[in-house]
Amino acid sequence: MSNRAEPINVLGEPLQDCSRDPLTGFFRDGCCNTASDDQGSHTVCALMTAEFLDFSRQRGNDLSTPRPQFGFPGLQPGDQWCLCAARWAEALRAGCAPRVVLEATHQAALEYATLDELRAHASHTLH
DSSP: OOOSOOOBBTTSSBOOOOOBTTBOTTTTSSSOOOOTTOTTOEEEEEEOOHHHHHHHHHTTOOOSSOBGGGTBOOOOTTOEEEEEHHHHHHHHHHTOOOEEOGGGSBGGGGGTSOHHHHHHTBOOOOO
16 A cells, blocks of 8 residues: 555646556556656647657657566657656757656646646647
8 A cells, every 4th residue: 555645637636547558657557647756747639640759769768669677668659658857858948848648747747847838738638
């Protein structure tokens, strides 16, 4: 039994799952939950695009290449994934931020982006 508080999304509601296939999240539980040891704040549930995956690779974080030794399948356009909030905000400034599933985006993401910015990129896709 966990003693963590019920995680809340950016809408002030219970946090929904982001993706179980591929299995995402800092805790690899399908949810964009976070904790003090999640220094990357993997809190934004985003719908991957080819443009964003290329952007991330160019910035030194190749999310497309499978890394079986880490249980990482590699991401493809259309996959939902818990992104580092700072990377999403960086992509926003560069004009290539992927769509966001607000119901599955942890409220901690609001430390990096405003609710209006997130809403402007909202997707209504929940897997």
